[in-house]
Amino acid sequence: MTSDEDLLTFAGNPIEYFGHSRLAMHTLAPRRLAELQLAALKLRFAALRDRIPILRTLAEEQGIDEIRSLDDAAPLLFPHTVYKSYPARLLVDNRFDRLTTWLSRLVTVDLSGLDTTGCASIDGWLDLIDASTELRLAHSSGTTGTMSFIPHSAVEYDRLYEIVRLDVIPDRDPEGVDVVWPSFRSGRSGIARHATAMAEQIAGHPDRFHTLHPGLLSADVMFLAGRLRAAAARGELDRVEISPAMRQRRAEFEDALHATGRGMGEFVERLADTLRGRRVASLSTWDVFHGMAGAGAARGLRELFAPDSVVFPGGGSKAGVLPDDWARGVAGFFGVPQLQLVYAMVEVISLNLLCENAGYHLEPWLIFYLLDPGTGLPLPRTGTRTGRAAFLDLTAEIHWGGFVSGDEVTVTWDPCPCGRTTPRLGTRIGRFGGTRGDDKITCAATTEALGEALEFLNGALV
Amino acid sequence: MPAPLIPAFVRGELRTAGPVESAAGFAAPDPLGLLDTLPLRDPARMAELQSVPLTEIIDLLGEVGARLSVPDNPFLAEALDQLAAYSDLTPALLRSTYRQLPSLFEPGLVRSVAERTVGTRFLDGWADVGAGAVRAFGSRCVHIIAGNNPIIAAITIVRSAITRCDTIIKSPSNDPLTALAIARTIAETAPGHPLTRHLSVVYWKGGDERFERALYHPAQVEKIVAWGGLASVQHVTRYIRPGLELVPLDPKLSATVIGAQAFADAASMAATARLAAADVGVLNQEGCFNARVIYVVTGTGPAGVALANRWGQLLYDAVQALPEQVSTPARRFDPDLRADLRVLRADTDFYRVIGGRADEGAVVVSQLPDPVDFHQTLSGRVANVVPVDDVADAVRAMNAYTQTVGVYPESLKRQLRDTAPLYGAQRLVSLGYATRFRADLPQDAMEPTRRMVKWIVDETYHPELTHPLEHLRPGSGRREADQEAEVAR
Structure with a gap:
């Protein structure tokens, strides 16, 4: 038997539970892992059921009072729309009081005292929440004209990067390593949230955190970008109004536009001047890394860093956008023998690493569900099967970690030739729901959307 | 097999x-x-x-x-x-x-x-x-x-x-x-x-x-x-x-606009709910002409929203009462939509969900004047009732993807038919008749049958009446056409 305390450690602080060993995390006997997950799930459900109103209502609707098997929780996995189930009008009208009430149904955090009176922008609201609560909301790219807000906590990001440290700084060097961050220094989009944790835990010092742009990736600009894009698709561009508050930020937008455009060339030159030959760590999406390698190639920059650098590309790519050999180009630019691909999503705080047998191994604190795409019901946890990926993140303490993704994946439950015993996903990952408007919550399309919005804004503000 | x-x-x-x-x-x-x-x-x-x-x-x-x-x-x-x-x-x-x-x-x-x-x-x-x-x-x-x-x-x-x-x-x-x-x-x-x-x-x-x-x-x-x-x-x-x-x-989506008259008394409310139910439920909402988002001019204050909620219940009941040969629960209810409904049901501030627990269909009444985010995926007899203050609010929501607009009453349709097309609406129809298809009328704002044929022209001229270069002289066109037409007769 495992004590409740042990289970809480497993679920809440896996790094301690597994004795700081990546190997230990991925070599539990599958049956043992399932037992641990079920026990932890029972604890989490009991603790969160009555503290998260949406979870409680869902459980009541489904008549679920207790969890007896992992599949019992399948009807409680949230659809992605739960994080944007408020009318988009609230953002346009700056109704952050009502948005806060909406948010309070998704989390255990008491938000009743949050005074949103002065909030005149999404950035302002997120600032306020960051400053006065333990919540760290991650927002989506907003490509369909609405914006999801996914609740996480500061602790979750910290713990994630403690684990990343194990991969990047195996000798636990307190000095840290230089981090190459080909994006804005700060922000609250899914990937931008990683910036803070990475700067603190991997770089260790602000001077070792090297960014494309020193400023903020604005949620307001991304929301406006999404609205403009959606309006343009409907032929309604003329009906989008740009608020005076946004108009006043024109200089900021022009600067940001420069960064997303020509800025990458200047960035790689700067990196070549200051970090050539050094060991670095870097995390971004495939398309950003591809663009970075392209900017490097245009300047004759290759094999820029030490071969034991760690490069984490994640987020997939839109079909056909990247050439098949993009990874070779990126590895050649960084000068590493190979990239460390990760499977990650904003809703689930983890970076699931690709093994040498081309499987993304799922971290043990994620309960994986493969759902039948037609019925939404869980498929058996055996063999190799294809379906819709869903997760229950046991580390989630202030929100409910159950989430149904839009990803079509192939999972293999049997132990991997690489030695790991955790379930693994194949590298062919598709998307469900072409007709539903794809608001994939990664940042794959972010740069482009941002560039478009900035161009439009700058044009409109002349 | x-x-x-x-x-x-x-x-x-x-x-x-x-x-x-x-x-x-x-x-x-x-x-x-x-x-x-x-x-x-x-x-x-x-x-x-x-x-x-x-x-x-x-x-x-x-x-x-x-x-x-x-x-x-x-x-x-x-x-x-x-x-x-x-x-x-x-x-x-x-x-x-x-x-x-x-x-x-x-x-x-x-x-x-x-x-x-x-x-x-x-x-x-x-x-x-x-x-x-x-x-x-x-x-x-x-x-x-x-x-x-x-x-x-x-x-x-x-x-x-x-x-x-x-x-x-x-x-x-x-x-x-x-x-x-x-x-x-x-x-x-x-x-x-x-x-x-x-x-x-x-x-x-x-x-x-x-x-x-x-x-x-x-x-x-x-x-x-x-x-x-x-x-x-x-x-x-x-x-x-x-x-x-x-x-x-193109596949289009349709909208419905119901004027304030529908909510004047209990009889009108029940009658319009029955008409709207036909637009929602006939053929199980599989058609582009079926109603999905229904704008109701009830007002957006508490009294108006309460009215919309009451009418939403009537609509739900009327959809469920449709006979089996006209409308049934969906064969395969969209699992994403089912999940969306569960979420909205758990959060009553912005939406009121009526029914939908057994995939039989549902009515979502927006408590603010906005459709649900997933309104384009409404299917399986799920409608979204949106209260508005003014018909103009509903018209502004129309665009090039709006096919049919079901309207009540007729006086409102006559008013809308001059403005809604400017926003993209292609067909206005009396409430309750959206799912009728008339093969003898234009479709999707054009005439597909007319475009299936090749329009071939045979023009006839006579040199003794019309000099081959006559049309190049200023003001000549009318006279020459008249002469040739005369001969043709």
Whole structure:
């Protein structure tokens, strides 16, 4: 038997539970892992059921009072729309009081005292929440004209990067390593949230955190970008109004536009001047890394860093956008023998690493569900099967970690030739729901959307 | 068990060789093997079809229609029996739509379709237009039809016959049977008739590049009429060039606007809820003309929202009361929509969800004047009632993707018909009648039947009346036209 305390450690602080060993995390006997997950799930459900109103209502609707098997929780996995189930009008009208009430149904955090009176922008609201609560909301790219807000906590990001440290700084060097961050220094989009944790835990010092742009990736600009894009698709561009508050930020937008455009060339030159030959760590999406390698190639920059650098590309790519050999180009630019691909999503705080047998191994604190795409019901946890990926993140303490993704994946439950015993996903990952408007919550399309919005804004503000 | 084989119908012949299994679960002959006779490569062979008098076509269609009753027609009975395996409609609904088929071929209706959509005088030879003549020739046409409603197959066949087109129908995977069964009935009614010899019904997987590249060439096909919008049009557009025209019938969504009068008293509320229920529920909301977002001018204050909630309950009850042959719970309720409804139900600030627990359909009443974020995916008899202060708020929500707008009362429709089209609305219809389809009227803001024909012009001049360079002199056009017209008379 495992004590409740042990289970809480497993679920809440896996790094301690597994004795700081990546190997230990991925070599539990599958049956043992399932037992641990079920026990932890029972604890989490009991603790969160009555503290998260949406979870409680869902459980009541489904008549679920207790969890007896992992599949019992399948009807409680949230659809992605739960994080944007408020009318988009609230953002346009700056109704952050009502948005806060909406948010309070998704989390255990008491938000009743949050005074949103002065909030005149999404950035302002997120600032306020960051400053006065333990919540760290991650927002989506907003490509369909609405914006999801996914609740996480500061602790979750910290713990994630403690684990990343194990991969990047195996000798636990307190000095840290230089981090190459080909994006804005700060922000609250899914990937931008990683910036803070990475700067603190991997770089260790602000001077070792090297960014494309020193400023903020604005949620307001991304929301406006999404609205403009959606309006343009409907032929309604003329009906989008740009608020005076946004108009006043024109200089900021022009600067940001420069960064997303020509800025990458200047960035790689700067990196070549200051970090050539050094060991670095870097995390971004495939398309950003591809663009970075392209900017490097245009300047004759290759094999820029030490071969034991760690490069984490994640987020997939839109079909056909990247050439098949993009990874070779990126590895050649960084000068590493190979990239460390990760499977990650904003809703689930983890970076699931690709093994040498081309499987993304799922971290043990994620309960994986493969759902039948037609019925939404869980498929058996055996063999190799294809379906819709869903997760229950046991580390989630202030929100409910159950989430149904839009990803079509192939999972293999049997132990991997690489030695790991955790379930693994194949590298062919598709998307469900072409007709539903794809608001994939990664940042794959972010740069482009941002560039478009900035161009439009700058044009409109002349 | 082997997949059931669905033959191809090529110019009156059934073809079954080289069956290939489709993702939908049936087998159909490899389309590449049909290329020998499927496209009409020799345009001269259109002549036999052009010379058939319209009366003969209308009479023949009438005869076919009389044979389209399921009990007496083994082709149709077999199609109906098998169709349930592929369609999103329930067997009860398929039966009731099949019962509509004969009426679509009724001679009076067909003549009126020919008259209103093209003009019979242009169809039956050269029509005098003063100093010249115009004739509507049939073209070589591929129809990529939709399968959400079996009557689309019938409408396509009627339009093709009256325009004397050489017709290749690409069956959809969700209805690979109806067009085939009608075509077989035509072949049996009129074996060897030009109409039979110029009709083919084939299934192939949309986007099959080897086959489509061989088929779509201006020397064989002049028009492609594509239902189903972006998904079906996307891979066709690459073949479009001068000489090969695309007639797109995009999938659209519809809106409903209900004026304040509907909420004046209990009787009006109940009556309008029953009418709106027909727009929501008929054919299980599978059509683009079905109501999804319903704007109600109740006001957006607490009293208005309470009114909208009450009306939403009436609407839900009325949808549930629709008879089985008209509307049923969905065959496959969208699991994403089910999850969305659960979420909204858990959060009562912004939305009120009525029903939906058993996939039977639901009404979501917005408590703020905005539709749900997922309004484009409403299906399985799920409607979204949105209270607004002013009709103008509803009109502003319309765009190029708005097909039908169901309106109550009539006075409001007369007011809206001059403004809603500016925003993109294409059809205004009395509340309760959105799901009627009139083949004799324009569709999607254009006239597809008119575009299926080739409008050929014959102009006549006489050198003794009109000098060949006369038209280059200022002010000469009118006089010369008058003279030539005089002679023509």
